[in-house]
Amino acid sequence: MSAEIICVGTELLLGEILNSNAQFLAQELARLGIPHYFQTVVGDNPQRLQAAVATACQRAEILIFTGGLGPTPDDLTAETLADFFQTPLEERGEVLADIRAKFQSLGREMAPNNAKQALLPQGAAVLPNPSGTAPGIIWSPRPGLTLLTFPGVPSEMKRMWRETAVPYLKAQGWGREQIYSRVLKFRGIGESALAAKVERFFALTSPTVAPYAGAGEVRLRLSCSAKSLEEAEAVINPVAQEIIAIAGADYFGRDEETLEGKVGELLRARGETVAVAESCTAGLLGSLLTAAPGSSAYFLGGILAYDNRLKIQLLGVDPQLIESQGAVSAAVAEAMALGIREKIGADWGMSVTGIAGPAGRTETKPVGLVYLGLAGPAGFSRSGEYRFGSSRGRELVRQLSAATALDQLRRLLIGA
């Protein structure tokens, strides 16, 4: 038993709008535990819509349509479906009355073409639209096949889905088992390296374990079908714990947790504060550290020392160090971290200096070369060299620099 999503609208084929309806419905189907294996987008064209329906109804029992329910001539979902299943359209008096009443309540006259929205296939139940004029249908044109239609306007579609479609699907016995997922998040390890470490879990069927990667972050999704959250946790927890143990310090959080939130949590628990000295990131690290609400509990401030003169004047970096090692060097990063800690009186000082590109490289220092410094209590200080690659572009190098600096502090705070 499975569902398919068919989104109707030439505006989708022109890329004028993002298909957020498909994402919403996909999430909802996943939550209800109704599998769906295909999504199709098709324009406002009856032949092509029929082709999409012909393909979909051979492989799914529930077809969910969005779009094409409006009053204009190019809205043709209802008539195309009626046509395909050789069923006549009939005007529904109660739907027409409802549309007319809605126009009246807005103090407007119903345009003649709105009457079209009251034409529904014979035998189809009305799927009411409390926030708009176009109703949908719930229709079984033949045994074992159910069609649901929704307008393309996301707010109308969502309300109709929640208020009518979900109770209907559950009453049919669908969606009793739901799918529960947990996302585990990792830093400082590549997708393939993590995959190699946890490869044996990929063969599991409950929970399933699947990797995916973002910029600098790798994620594993653990999913299972279950009747309740408790049942799901009993399936997911042991595997999650095993994976977290294998990943060690590379694991930093789950689901909605963020790297900056985690660092904030660790600092807050220790009652410690942090300050930043930034060169190439020029504020990105500070803005990341303060993205979490309540960050004033641990973030004091910082100095953006883009110009080398400011590294000397405001951070107290020895000019001879810059002269001999270069501003992009391990020694200068460390001096910047020590300088900002001292200057601002924070428990931790963090620094970034690097070559974000596209210009600025030297014979020995490529674009993407970044040094991150850390200074802390009891005279602690260190710096590390990172190569984020010369082909990744300025913005990504800067983002990876800021996130990696945060991750370095996180590792230190958890004692890794």
Next chain:
Amino acid sequence: MSAEIICVGTELLLGEILNSNAQFLAQELARLGIPHYFQTVVGDNPQRLQAAVATACQRAEILIFTGGLGPTPDDLTAETLADFFQTPLEERGEVLADIRAKFQSLGREMAPNNAKQALLPQGAAVLPNPSGTAPGIIWSPRPGLTLLTFPGVPSEMKRMWRETAVPYLKAQGWGREQIYSRVLKFRGIGESALAAKVERFFALTSPTVAPYAGAGEVRLRLSCSAKSLEEAEAVINPVAQEIIAIAGADYFGRDEETLEGKVGELLRARGETVAVAESCTAGLLGSLLTAAPGSSAYFLGGILAYDNRLKIQLLGVDPQLIESQGAVSAAVAEAMALGIREKIGADWGMSVTGIAGPAGRTETKPVGLVYLGLAGPAGFSRSGEYRFGSSRGRELVRQLSAATALDQLRRLLIGA
């Protein structure tokens, strides 16, 4: 002749990500004048992917795939396509060498499973991926059918599309009558207010003029179909010039031009420099000013004075001013701008202090209240009050604050 888009990824079927790749490719195909009538989303499953390919290759001549090119066992686009068209996979030495070199440049060892990404169908051309390890292919498995594959990571996909796929498609004679567009960008005016000013242009058919809005920015897209850029410019230029004249200082740039790039351009032309003092944005303004390459010509640095103590110690703000007016006040914003200009020795000092929320509001100061300060040559200084709304969320308030600060400087520099 038409194209189809097939997006591969179970994460799409689970609704974990929005299918922005489909929108991008749809826009690009529209721009190139290549019709496309169907989009399909399918999971990481060889049988279902084959079913999608079987359907699509009966009705389109160009199939564009995204996703499923990664190193893990559930990435199976290349092998599934090879299978479907009964063509063996072969290891490409040059691809393997390239992947290995990319890992080396990051100072990392290539994991054994990355070798999988070098296995391509016999006869397929490599579609190089300059920003990642997974290359795509351009492959005609039979006459009249061309397949192009891209990774699912949007930044990699887009670059590969622009740098290789578009020139390839054009060389094949596709996309001869193209749609040309120009996007005009505005700040400091709402979408409906701008629409009211330029309403009469919306009735044009060549170029068409359509508005759309982003966060704090309004855009008008002028589009026309033409055989060459010159022909298109003859159609678009006169209308664009009229609109720009109507919009006055609210217009700031076109197409890829950015607000920060524009400010940088203006500063560079005048040989002037800027420094920032940030409280609630905590580095966002600095990072925005330095997002443009070459920003070291005009950006010197700044101070993140998140903690009030730092506003006093590092920026020289009078503690009694903070006491009497509050840290979030016009007077403190102005003092911060004057302070940073003086401290760093820049031509311009900019400042931000505000309540980003969700906490921090007082009886008279709501979340979203922000003061922006500006100080410049010849004793110039001023500050302005902005209300970005208490329901818009912390991150959006911060982003609007930084962008509006930039826009204020832009208006000053153009003498508006």
